[in-house]
Amino acid sequence: MNASLQLLLEHRSFRDYTEQAVSDGDLDAIIEAAHRAPSSINGQQVSLVVVRNPATRTRISEIAGNQPWIVKAPVFICVVIDFAKTGTAMERAGETQIIHESLEGFAVGALDSGIVLATLMAAARALGLGIVPIGGIRNDPQAMIDLLELPPMTFPIVGCCIGHIASTPPLKPRLPGNTFRHDEKWQGVPDAATIAAYDAELMAYWQSLGRTDGLPWVENTASRYKRVYFPKTKPVAASQGFLVDK
Amino acid sequence: MNASLQLLLEHRSFRDYTEQAVSDGDLDAIIEAAHRAPSSINGQQVSLVVVRNPATRTRISEIAGNQPWIVKAPVFICVVIDFAKTGTAMERAGETQIIHESLEGFAVGALDSGIVLATLMAAARALGLGIVPIGGIRNDPQAMIDLLELPPMTFPIVGCCIGHIASTPPLKPRLPGNTFRHDEKWQGVPDAATIAAYDAELMAYWQSLGRTDGLPWVENTASRYKRVYFPKTKPVAASQGFLVDK
Numbered sequence: 001m002n003a004s005l006q007l008l009l010e011h012r013s014f015r016d017y018t019e020q021a022v023s024d025g026d027l028d029a030i031i032e033a034a035h036r037a038p039s040s041i042n043g044q045q046v047s048l049v050v051v052r053n054p055a056t057r058t059r060i061s062e063i064a065g066n067q068p069w070i071v072k073a074p075v076f077i078c079v080v081i082d083f084a085k086t087g088t089a090m091e092r093a094g095e096t097q098i099i100h101e102s103l104e105g106f107a108v109g110a111l112d113s114g115i116v117l118a119t120l121m122a123a124a125r126a127l128g129l130g131i132v133p134i135g136g137i138r139n140d141p142q143a144m145i146d147l148l149e150l151p152p153m154t155f156p157i158v159g160c161c162i163g164h165i166a167s168t169p170p171l172k173p174r175l176p177g178n179t180f181r182h183d184e185k186w187q188g189v190p191d192a193a194t195i196a197a198y199d200a201e202l203m204a205y206w207q208s209l210g211r212t213d214g215l216p217w218v219e220n221t222a223s224r225y226k227r228v229y230f231p232k233t234k235p236v237a238a239s240q241g242f243l244v245d246k
Numbered sequence: 247m248n249a250s251l252q253l254l255l256e257h258r259s260f261r262d263y264t265e266q267a268v269s270d271g272d273l274d275a276i277i278e279a280a281h282r283a284p285s286s287i288n289g290q291q292v293s294l295v296v297v298r299n300p301a302t303r304t305r306i307s308e309i310a311g312n313q314p315w316i317v318k319a320p321v322f323i324c325v326v327i328d329f330a331k332t333g334t335a336m337e338r339a340g341e342t343q344i345i346h347e348s349l350e351g352f353a354v355g356a357l358d359s360g361i362v363l364a365t366l367m368a369a370a371r372a373l374g375l376g377i378v379p380i381g382g383i384r385n386d387p388q389a390m391i392d393l394l395e396l397p398p399m400t401f402p403i404v405g406c407c408i409g410h411i412a413s414t415p416p417l418k419p420r421l422p423g424n425t426f427r428h429d430e431k432w433q434g435v436p437d438a439a440t441i442a443a444y445d446a447e448l449m450a451y452w453q454s455l456g457r458t459d460g461l462p463w464v465e466n467t468a469s470r471y472k473r474v475y476f477p478k479t480k481p482v483a484a485s486q487g488f489l490v491d492k
Contacts, residue, residue: 114360
């Protein structure tokens with residue numbers, strides 16, 4: 001099997017790290033790989049804030065709802081939607097930036113941030129390092145903005161821990177492939193039997209980890225999506241200058 | 247150099263494909279890799295529609311503003327934000343889905359779609375195939391919804407061509423790394439000299455390709471972002487059930 005493909009097939013989130021630092025060379029290579037990733041219209045509307053300072057990581061851990069791996073892993077990278085950068089192009093061209101007044105603008109910033117995040121994760125894993133994506137910073141995006149001194153027209157959308165692996169968790173089960181892949185046209189939502197079988201598999205996975213707080217997919221998804229799970233995204237995006245009205 | 251890392255460092259968009267089909271085995275492996283990628287709260291709110299039918303690809307090419315590589319490459323994959331899938335979890339739990347009424351919901355769908363897209367691209371390139379991401383389907387998202395028979399609570403956010411490489415373009419220059427990477431805190435937007443040097447480099451790249459329509463970063467970005475480049479994203483998302491009011 002192709003090693004690069006195998007790496008992607010074995011994605012997992014690592015939450016157990018050693019104390020060992022990530023070398024400057026490894027970190028440079030990981031970030032350069034993410035920098036080579038494509039962006040919509042080559043606008044390059046994503047930036048990173050690389051945090052190694054332990055006090056800053058401790059604060060980020062609190063912001064994200066107390067996630068101890070952010071304290072333990074030596075590197076945290078915040079992925080930032082960045083229309084401040086494109087704003088400099090507008091100024092130089094003597095034009096007024098409008099894109100950030102639209103859902104399209106915020107969505108393309110989030111989409112491109114996902115591309116950057118996936119590339120960071122793949123590059124770190126290529127070097128034998130562990131990663132875990134952190135959406136929990138959207139629990140309090142304003143606190144992240146204050147901590148990292150982010151300017152207007154930017155938004156901290158997601159983050160990632162990187163460090164040396166202390167232990168490797170098993171692969172987390174996914175819904176079956178036919179709930180993800182539709183050929184030629186949409187083929188419908190998962191049926192009850194498919195979901196029940198997946199939830200049984202997921203509960204066995206939680207049990208294998210000794211995690212008594214693990215929920216089935218149905219209950220986990222329902223508990224988060226019966227409300228707006230991170231309700232500050234919209235108001236903080238608005239106070240940063242994103243309107244999403246168009 | 248680590249081959250998996252090198253692959254990421256050499257990302258480029260391929261627009262020149264041979265007639266050769268992508269094998270079922272390669273396509274299965276690429277999609278399985280993307281299916282292993284992480285999602286927010288393990289919600290798995292992304293699905294793919296895999297299009298090989300030539301007539302459908304021709305129509306997608308038209309929708310995306312006449313991009314001939316969508317006709318030529320044997321596979322087009324549409325990445326779909328999918329809260330219809332999570333909706334089945336809500337139903338089974340006897341709860342009402344609310345997440346899609348928020349910017350958070352649409353943004354996390356876009357973010358997770360970016361992770362899936364980047365993983366599709368990396369997996370295809372690991373197998374020696376060429377790829378080009380296609381944001382142009384947002385030119386007319388309703389036409390994509392009609393063509394692929396996408397249900398309410400889904401949105402076709404981006405796509406990707408996959409095929410065998412006929413010719414390999416040079417790497418496209420990016421803004422310098424220090425405009426992408428900020429250490430510890432935000433370090434400011436690119437200065438005028440940095441942007442001017444990048445635009446000179448980008449114009450030399452266009453010239454090397456014989457592309458007389460290539461614009462500098464400043465003019466290209468300004469021409470797209472002085473308006474809402476794909477203005478149908480918000481109204482079509484709304485008619486699909488996404489409110490983004492919260």
